[in-house]
Amino acid sequence: MLESLNNYWNSMLPEQVSTWAAQVDWINALINNISLLSIVLITGAMLYFCVKYRKRTDNDVTCQISHDTRIETVWTVVPTIICLFMFYYGVVQYDEMRTPPANAIEINVEGYKWGWNYRHPSGKKDAKDLVVPVGKPVRLLMRSRDVLHSFFIPAMRVKEDVAANRYSYLWFTAEKEGKYPIFCAEYCGTSHSGMLGELTVVSAQEYQDYLSGRKLGEAADIPPEKLGELAYNKNGCMACHSLSGARVVGPSFKGLWGSERSFVEGEAVIADENYIKESIWYPNKLIVAGYPPNQMPAYKDQISEEDIDNLIAFMKTLK
Numbered sequence: 001m002l003e004s005l006n007n008y009w010n011s012m013l014p015e016q017v018s019t020w021a022a023q024v025d026w027i028n029a030l031i032n033n034i035s036l037l038s039i040v041l042i043t044g045a046m047l048y049f050c051v052k053y054r055k056r057t058d059n060d061v062t063c064q065i066s067h068d069t070r071i072e073t074v075w076t077v078v079p080t081i082i083c084l085f086m087f088y089y090g091v092v093q094y095d096e097m098r099t100p101p102a103n104a105i106e107i108n109v110e111g112y113k114w115g116w117n118y119r120h121p122s123g124k125k126d127a128k129d130l131v132v133p134v135g136k137p138v139r140l141l142m143r144s145r146d147v148l149h150s151f152f153i154p155a156m157r158v159k160e161d162v163a164a165n166r167y168s169y170l171w172f173t174a175e176k177e178g179k180y181p182i183f184c185a186e187y188c189g190t191s192h193s194g195m196l197g198e199l200t201v202v203s204a205q206e207y208q209d210y211l212s213g214r215k216l217g218e219a220a221d222i223p224p225e226k227l228g229e230l231a232y233n234k235n236g237c238m239a240c241h242s243l244s245g246a247r248v249v250g251p252s253f254k255g256l257w258g259s260e261r262s263f264v265e266g267e268a269v270i271a272d273e274n275y276i277k278e279s280i281w282y283p284n285k286l287i288v289a290g291y292p293p294n295q296m297p298a299y300k301d302q303i304s305e306e307d308i309d310n311l312i313a314f315m316k317t318l319k
């Protein structure tokens with residue numbers, strides 16, 4: 001009975017393709033089952049009491065009802081336990097979904113009105129399809145060129161907002177080769193419903209072929225960290241930020257990625273993509289402890305978002 005009910009819920013969902021799809025669907029079925037049981041019990045009791053205690057004659061007097069501590073305790077404690085039960089399974093799964101493994105392939109995703117651009121670690125760009133290898137964890141590092149979008153791959157059971165001015169990410173491991181639809185799941189304007197994409201999951205060999213598949217005469221793809229190094233030189237970053245660990249005007253880029261930054265104002269953050277982007281765009285927002293303020297101009301309109309992607313990729317190599 002429970003099994004066929006679970007199969008019924010799952011029959012409405014797309015194919016399970018990511019490593020956690022079955023577990024996500026199990027939690028979904030669990031919540032559906034609990035909700036269904038609650039509807040039957042609560043609505044059933046309500047209808048039963050409506051009939052049983054209906055007004056039978058004009059002389060019926062409504063009795064004075066105060067409260068019953070035992071019943072109130074039961075209807076508070078039991079649903080609380082059920083909710084905690086659902087919360088527990090949800091949190092465990094959520095935690096896994098928010099923790100990409102260190103060896104994940106990182107692909108940049110840019111959302112715009114109305115489409116998606118992808119760039120692979122080799123520098124390979126694709127304005128049409130997202131191609132990933134089967135069985136390998138993939139982390140998508142995402143940003144929007146304009147308004148708020150949301151990257152949704154139902155077959156992988158992942159969905160995440162894609163915003164302007166900040167990075168977001170999601171990750172998954174595809175278990176089956178094939179083609180799966182990608183949707184924008186945030187109303188973003190007239191052609192929102194047409195903002196469709198396709199995920200193509202291929203074998204490791206096919207992925208390598210895809211990455212090196214260039215049209216004749218096309219310039220060689222340059223990996224982002226190399227472009228980041230060019231951007232570092234082109235924008236004059238080296239005047240104030242060394243690569244050797246030496247202190248010049250500002251902090252060195254060496255070892256900066258992923259380190260804890262403490263600020264004049266007192267708080268501290270781990271240097272991630274959003275911190276670095278903000279520090280390039282608005283350098284005076286957070287001043288690293290030990291450095292004077294107003295040493296660096298705001299680069300908000302001086303540097304392209306793609307070059308910031310590249311600079312971040314470059315910084316990640318400066319261990």
Ligand code: CUA
Nearest residue numbers: 149184186188
């Ligand atoms: Cu982009 Cu809806």
